[in-house]
Amino acid sequence: MNKLISVEEIRTMLQYLKAVGNTDYGVRETRLLGLCLLIATLSFGFIFYQLGFTAIVQMDCVYFLLYMGLLYGSLKSDSRIINELMLLSSLSQVLIITIFFIGTGPGLHLYSIGMIPTAYVVIDPHYTKQRMRVISCCIIGLVFAETQTFFSPIYTIAENIQYILKASVTFSVSFMVFGFYYLFFNDIERQSNMLKHLSEIDELTQLANRRHFMNVLDNVSCSSKQHSLLFIDLDHFKLINDNYGHIVGDDVLIDASRVLRDFCSDGEIVARLGGEEFAILLINNPRQSAIARATSLCKSIETRQVPIKGKSEVLVSYTASIGVSNLTNDINHSLSLADDAMYLAKQQGRNQAIFL
Ligand SMILES: Nc1nc2c(ncn2[C@@H]2O[C@H](COP(=O)(O)OP(=O)(O)OP(=O)(O)O)[C@@H](O)[C@H]2O)c(=O)[nH]1
Structure with missing residues (x-):
């Protein structure tokens, strides 16, 4: 009994996967990322506003507009460059706030950890260099923020407020890690279902x-x-x-x-x-x-x-x-x-x- 997969069928599957990879990979996830960034910038901007850290609030306003633009771009065009820009922008945002304004105490720089699985989900596996660029930037940024001694933060945050910020950061980073890993496995399942379907179906007649x-x-x-x-x-x-x-x-x-x-x-x-x-x-x-x-x-x-x-x-x-x-x-x-x-x-x- 012939249960082996034919060369023709493998070719069809590869063509199909290639088409999926080139057209809609990560579009849904990129939009979700854009939305998360907008919400995070708004919520943390509000906290900083309450604390009277106007310089950070002003900077957050600029990033908010940037994310709006990127989110709009992701609705209009290919997400290939947009998702990398989103990840790198949010990395620069948390690092600037950490290094220049508040220090590592509140843990805002830990967002870079959440960006690693996110990069795996939103960036197409065909663009390995793009993924590696984002992941390397996350690791370098994290190490730099933890070890740098040249800049002393402009604002000092009371210990009890630091705890509140740490708790919020831990919650949102965990949410980000689990959320995007869920999407990652969901995507794998979707692709394996597609492969199973392709391996069982005749392309012309769909029988x-x-x-x-x-x-x-x-x-x-x-x-x-x-x-x-x-x-x-x-x-x-x-x-x-x-x-x-x-x-x-x-x-x-x-x-x-x-x-x-x-x-x-x-x-x-x-x-x-x-x-x-x-x-x-x-x-x-x-x-x-x-x-x-x-x-x-x-x-x-x-x-x-x-x-x-x-x-x-x-x-x-x-x-x-x-x-x-x-x-x-x-x-x-x-x-x-x-x-x-x-x-x-x-x-x-x-x-x-x-x-x-
Ligand atoms: N259009 C089309 N033709 C196909 C496809 N697969 C096979 N064929 C053709 O089907 C034809 C089969 O011809 P034969 O095996 O000689 O059989 P037949 O003409 O139906 O004659 P009998 O079976 O004796 O009645 C060949 O000309 C193949 O090229 C396909 O996917 N599409």
């Missing part, structure tokens, strides 16, 4: 692919021998491609996949095995009912008319040959029996269903 179909068959209990397999192959499909082109051929495949999907009842599964071949697992359908359903499927397919884009007066009709077999524990054998039955249907004139 299950062969691997997923075989996995489903693996997990179906065959003890009661009530299930059947249909092996469906469109007739003279090459002629459709040759006469109308591959794009029309693709439209026919999409149309056929719609008919097959509608044909399935709850719990049944249809897959595109490759090319113009499809398979269906019929649950609780022994021989007679499987043949009746397969024959009615042939009839529904032969009534289909696919319009050609730009030439709606031309309609393409097609038919299918269907092989039917019982599903046993030997899945490969059951599928190959259905395949043989389908070939027999082709030999006997096509557009019909045969049970083997």
Whole structure:
């Protein structure tokens, strides 16, 4: 049984992930970061205003306007540069306040710790240099603020106020670390779900692919021998491609996949095995009912008319040959029996269903 992932599928996944990485990576997170920075600047600005530290309040006003601009920019354009600017601006803000105005006592510089996981979340993994730049600046800034002795802070903060500030900083930094790590893992989960979906789905028809179909068959209990397999192959499909082109051929495949999907009842599964071949697992359908359903499927397919884009007066009709077999524990054998039955249907004139 072929459970290996094909080169074509890996290529599709990589293209998809690349597209995700280049378009919407971190946009949501960048906007959240911008909002957090605005709220933090407002709240700490208010505390400093209450303490009468006007120089810090004035500086905070400038940063507030800067964050507004960056947040507006993140709504309008690519977040690639904006998220780095946000992180570096907020780093410079906490370091300037710490080094020149209040010292390390209130712990405002510890925001740089929260910026490290944040940088991991908002900066696209493709831009490693950008991430490393922010993370290095955070570490250097933190060490510098802790060890510098050249500047003595302009304002002195009473011990009890220092405790209040420390508590607020600890709370907001923890919130930032956990919040952004939550988004980080959420993003990983989203991407792995996308990968799982891509590895199970045929891109053109959005039906299950062969691997997923075989996995489903693996997990179906065959003890009661009530299930059947249909092996469906469109007739003279090459002629459709040759006469109308591959794009029309693709439209026919999409149309056929719609008919097959509608044909399935709850719990049944249809897959595109490759090319113009499809398979269906019929649950609780022994021989007679499987043949009746397969024959009615042939009839529904032969009534289909696919319009050609730009030439709606031309309609393409097609038919299918269907092989039917019982599903046993030997899945490969059951599928190959259905395949043989389908070939027999082709030999006997096509557009019909045969049970083997
Ligand atoms: N448009 C399109 N064509 C495909 C795709 N995959 C396979 N094909 C074509 O499907 C055709 C299959 O042709 P054949 O295997 O000769 O079968 P057929 O013409 O249907 O003839 P019979 O099965 O004997 O009735 C080939 O021309 C393939 O190029 C696809 O994804 N899109």
